[in-house]
Amino acid sequence: MSAATGTGRGAERRSGNKLRSTEARLLAFAVVITVFASMLLGWSQGPELPPSAIVTGVALTVIAIVAHLVVRAVAPDADPTLLPLAFLLNGLGLVFVRRVDLAAGSDLATTQTIWTAVSVAAMCGVLVVVPAVRQLSRYQYTFGLVTLVLLVLPLVPGLTAGVINGAQLWIDVFGMRFQPGELAKITMVVFLAGYLERKRALLSVANQRLGPLLIPAPRHLAPVLLATFAALVVMAGLRDLGSALLLFGAFLAVLYVATGRLAYPLLGLVAFAIGSTIAYQLFGHVRVRVSIWLDPWSQVTDAGYQLAQSLFALGTGGLTGTGLGGGRPQDVPFSSTDAIFVVVGEELGLLGATALLVAFLLLVVRGYKISLTARDEFGTLLALGLTVTIALQTFVIIGGLTRVVPLTGITLPFVSYGGSSLLGNYVLIALLLRISDESRGSARGRVLDRAGRRVGSRRAAPAEVGR
């Protein structure tokens, strides 16, 4: 192997090339699937292929090429599967948003295509601005503050877009509706990764006894309680159960990995359970959500309508689905945003829905792998937090639509219609790309290794010796 014998930038370049050509092939595959799906959708409406089908295909191809070239230039050693998976999900999302457009007479898909371009540009921007993810940890408190600001923003008079569909999550910026919470989940994870990397030694020591449990000193517990409290405030103030669950879950996961103590997440869960019980007593919308979850069938025409229609769509789709264009997305409320998954399930059937789920699964598995091989603890925690965020978000919305957990209105990453969601998730991908690029690069000695870190791959050893 050339990488084993060569040293310096030559070997690095060759290895990067190989990764990037893998990425290019996978990207082409994702784009081709999207273009085919988009054509099939067009044909389901009539013999003439509508221009929108071609526009989507061309736009996505161009965006993919640009994204690929940027990554090749600024993060040549990054994981080659992330971008193709994001594009596959994003592309299918575009097709299904178009599908809902056809039923509803709207034109969200065009907006979403523009948002795709903007989001991919943002991804490239992050890759360029953040050459080393470590730099972010310096601004951890800033990110913590930004998180709070982002979460509170929808409540600020003058900015808020008001209560929409029972939740207050949006702001109006120059006539554009934006959901700052979608970015808050990323800034929160950055803050957490930085904070916990520093405090992990302190938090790992348990010297206080509480019943059968050994717990750390109360002042170190403060973050757990604070975060729990924040989650409940989000839930109550913004009426957003899904985001609260998501943020809190990601927090507990990062906390657990940082400290290695299972007591933290368990304590967090207990606190959350108590808090939720109180919230259930206090807030009507929480009670409604829970009652729909327990029994959607007695209220199919009112409160349980969305859940019942979601289950009908999936059930009617069966194994192979009704075919693209053959379903009835107009019967499912919020079919382009929250419920996009059931549109996929109805028209592509269990097989299509499973394929989508597997794409998410691959993305998540790659995320964990990046977390495992990250160059330093900050990178590990950051990658883990981001990955858990995507995994939980996928679980909460799909589980909600299929009655595994109470239904909450959050987006399916990359697939749902929504600019802020798309933007947030591409930024998330950018960070994962950067972390994976650093770890591979460092493994071959491109960047100096930090003390105590094990070295990723065997072929990297000679490079280190040579150093």
Place this chain on the structure above:
Amino acid sequence: MTKQIGRVATFTLLLFGVLFVNLNLIALVQADDLANHPANRRLLIREYQIERGAIVVGEEAIARSLETEGDLRYLREYPGGELYGHLTGYYSFILGRSGLEAAMNEDLIGQPLEVLAQNLGDLLFTRDRAGNTIELSIVPEAQQAAADALEGRIGAVVALDPRSGAVLASYANPSFDPGPLSTHDAAAIREAWEPLRDDPERPLVNRAIAETYPPGSTFKLVTAAAGLENGLSPETAFPDEGTYDVPQTASDIGNFGGGDCADGDTVSLADAMRVSCNTVFARLGVELGDEELIGMAERFGFNRQPPYELTVARSAIPKSMDPPSTAQSAIGQRDVRATPMQMALVAAALANGGQLLQPHVVAAVRDPSGRLLRETGTRTWNEGRFDSQVVDETVADQLRDMMIDVVEDGTGTRAQIDGVTVGGKTGTAQTGGAPTVWFVGFAEDEVAVAVVLPQAGDDATGGQVAAPIARAVMQAALDGS
């Protein structure tokens, strides 16, 4: 941290596993229930994408589909209205389907429902799909005559072609118009439905096939058939008495209106039939025994369900009876009950040499291009130990002649048609309250008929009230076909 990351990863993989298992449950196990849930309109809307076939009588469509702009693409309408309401049934997205709309649904859609539900790309094919046309054997003139004759009365008429089993008329009064029940306006459907549902005269019940009544004296045909099979002849003499002293009970059986049946000491079986002599048939029943009587009734189709496109109620006779019951049942009272369809089958079998045929109302099914897919031919009704030859031809002809006597010079003279051989049997069943009156009979070998009026008025008799209705329907059937 590696270990913890592994655990977090495992946990999330478990979550995905839960999603995956649950998706499979929904899409595979619960799929049928979900697809057919009343609040799920998907299958329904897909069904309404199909141009449902017409139901045709003569040259006229009595049910047909009209294209509309709505979500439900085709609207069902019923130019036949009340006249054919019980036959067509309704096709309503709220109430579901009834009548032939339900029974012949797969033909009318043009494919089995399971295929519709299965959906593998079938939308491309179903989009402009049309269902098959159903042609009925109904003779419109006879159907109209039945409706006219029953006007203002509760009752039902069934007319059959004895040679083929084809139903020529099937009408029950009051009827209903399926049109308003089949619109695409939920509020309008409810508004039309509720008065029908609450009407004490129960217009939604198809009395021609769905309800049983005491057959009264028309059942004497069955009793006589059992006697003739057991060696009697039409001339066999019975004691003519004002009351028959029923064994094992103090309640005796008298004749209608009291008195004897003839002038002498004895009366022949044929004369007893002609004047509908209760004492003779009650005695005959007891002498034959319950087994013979029940056996004969079952051979004619009692305690069995007639094979028919629509569901026919089972006509019934107890499986065993003591002598008092046997005496009562032999004259069609007590526990014997029959649908008009069943009694029409009895008359048709007697007009057809003792051969019991399967009734049918669907004559043919044609595809949208008019090509004949299926034709319903003459089918005998054989079932298990029951042979379609109910009685041998001699017995059938003897009974046939006795029925002709009834119309020529007996209780059924009001059924006479000039120049046509008509036979029949009247019935007036008294089971407390207003009597249920009947006429069953035939004209030539071309039409057999049964008429029932369950609340005919206090002194009504089958001969007075039911016979003219039967006559009108038979006449119309003869003229129409």
